[in-house]
Amino acid sequence: MDLGENKNWAEQTALSFDAVEKAYGEFCLGPLTLKLPAGCVTGLVGENGAGKTTLMKLALGMVIPDRGTVSCLDFDPVREGKQARKDVGVVFGELQIPGNFTAQMAGDFWQGIYENFDRDYFKRLQERFAIPGNKPIRRFSAGMKAKLALAGAVSHHPRLLILDEPLSSLDPLAKEEAMEMLRELGGEEILILISSHTVADLEKLADYLAFLHSGNLFLFEEKDRLLERYRAVQGTEGALKGLREQNVRLIGMRRGAFGSWAVLDKTSVQSRAVLESFGILEEPASLEEIVTCLMREEKSGCREA
Numbered sequence: 001m002d003l004g005e006n007k008n009w010a011e012q013t014a015l016s017f018d019a020v021e022k023a024y025g026e027f028c029l030g031p032l033t034l035k036l037p038a039g040c041v042t043g044l045v046g047e048n049g050a051g052k053t054t055l056m057k058l059a060l061g062m063v064i065p066d067r068g069t070v071s072c073l074d075f076d077p078v079r080e081g082k083q084a085r086k087d088v089g090v091v092f093g094e095l096q097i098p099g100n101f102t103a104q105m106a107g108d109f110w111q112g113i114y115e116n117f118d119r120d121y122f123k124r125l126q127e128r129f130a131i132p133g134n135k136p137i138r139r140f141s142a143g144m145k146a147k148l149a150l151a152g153a154v155s156h157h158p159r160l161l162i163l164d165e166p167l168s169s170l171d172p173l174a175k176e177e178a179m180e181m182l183r184e185l186g187g188e189e190i191l192i193l194i195s196s197h198t199v200a201d202l203e204k205l206a207d208y209l210a211f212l213h214s215g216n217l218f219l220f221e222e223k224d225r226l227l228e229r230y231r232a233v234q235g236t237e238g239a240l241k242g243l244r245e246q247n248v249r250l251i252g253m254r255r256g257a258f259g260s261w262a263v264l265d266k267t268s269v270q271s272r273a274v275l276e277s278f279g280i281l282e283e284p285a286s287l288e289e290i291v292t293c294l295m296r297e298e299k300s301g302c303r304e305a
Contacts, residue, residue, distance in 0.1 A: 013071075014038040014160055014191035015059055020068035022054055029054045029215040031068065036193065036208070038159070041186040043206035043223075044195040045291055047299075050212040052195045056162050059193070060090065073159055086115065089153035091166040095145045099138030103131050103148055107155075114156035125151035129177060142169040150178055154185065161185065163194040167201055179205050203287035211291070213298045223287065230293075232285035233264045239278040246274060252293030263293045 013035045021030040029051040036042050044052045057063045058070050061077030061084065070077055075084035097106045103126060111117040126133060129147040137145065146169045153161060161182075167175050182205060186192050196202055202209065202223075209226065211219040233240070233250070237260040244250055249265035263285050269275065275282060 012037040012039070014073060015193065016071045017055070017058065018069045018071075020058060020065045020070060022058060022063060022065050024054070027051075027215060029058075030217075032215075032217050033068075034210060034217055034220060036191055036210075038191045039186070039189045040207040041182065041192040041194065041205055042208040042210060043202035044193060044210050044212065045199065045202065045295075046195075046212035047295065049214075051215045052212055053164060054215075055212070056092070056164055056193065056195070059162060060085065060088065060092075087159040089156065089158035089161045091146075091149045091153050091161075091163045093164065095137070095149045097137055097148075099136060101137050102134050103137070104133045106137065106148060106152060110152045110155065116156040118155050118157060121157070122151060122155040125155065125181075128181070129174065143171055143174055146170055147174060147178065150181075154181070159190050161190060161192040161194075163192065165195055165197065167196060167198070175201070199288040199291045200286070209287075209291075211294065211298070213295065218298050219294065226290055227284065227287060229266055230285050230290045231264045231266060232261065232283050232289060233275070233280050234259050234261050234283075235278060235280040236260065239280055242278050243274070243280065248274065251297050252289075263290060 015036045017032050017034045019031045019033055021028060021032070023029075027049070032055070044055065046052050054063065058065055059072055059077060061072070061081040064078050072084040073087055077084045097109065101109070107119060107122050110122070111119060125131075129151060131144060131148050131151065137148070140148065146166060150166055153163070167178060170178060179201065182192060182194070186205075186207065194202070194205070206223050209219070209221060209223055210217060234256075237255060240250060240253055240260045240262055247268065249268035250262040251265065253260060253262040264282070
């Protein structure tokens with residue numbers, strides 16, 4: 001997606017990767033160029049092993065790129081990691097707090113790390129997520145640990161949040177509460193980079209989506225533009241084949257009990273009259289349907305027409 005048309009784009013970039021490459025054995029991430037704006041939520045999508053975690057580690061300076069440059073809040077995260085990370089909140093894998101600690105002790109720990117740690121805000125989040133203050137963390141459920149990790153990550157009011165599967169262990173109510181908080185934060189001048197295997201969560205949360213496959217970035221787009229561009233269509237198998245013969249791009253075509261179904265790329269349709277002439281029914285596609293079809297198309301290495 002070309003975001004260069006925004007005149008203030010340079011000032012708004014919070015995290016950028018310029019021709020970045022990182023190899024691990026046979027796996028190679030990149031070369032990858034990506035610029036992420038502040039004040040939004042960017043969802044990172046890709047199959048296991050696509051490079052999502054490697055990308056996040058590069059942003060944090062946890063690994064060094066083989067080629068290219070990374071800028072995190074205008075700092076090099078490797079050479080200037082201390083300056084960069086003071087304004088970064090992270091939820092990355094398991095909660096890295098001793099099991100005999102309580103939530104209050106965890107707050108003391110984070111307060112010693114982050115100079116801007118807001119203890120009152122942390123306490124409000126404890127109440128919001130019903131996190132017990134004096135119970136040993138080893139007795140917390142996985143969901144409770146995830147809520148504590150999220151509370152700790154945001155309580156120093158970071159300018160960048162990097163979240164690797166932060167919602168996966170939450171029950172539906174806790175997940176909705178967490179997403180509500182992230183939506184509130186996304187409305188401020190911070191960037192949230194979040195990976196999730198649950199695309200439905202990203203549909204509720206993300207402003208932009210970055211798609212990774214086998215270490216390559218094959219699409220970066222605004223979520224609303226994706227939902228507008230791709231539509232679900234249904235008709236007879238012959239009708240959909242007829243559309244393809246008109247050079248209409250159909251993705252993920254499959255047969256169903258009441259005809260055939262596919263995801264339609266509206267940019268390949270010259271006019272609605274083309275759809276009407278084949279008796280095609282058009283309706284909104286879910287983000288999960290769009291993502292699944294695009295990922296399968298990319299994985300197959302064959303762009304459908």
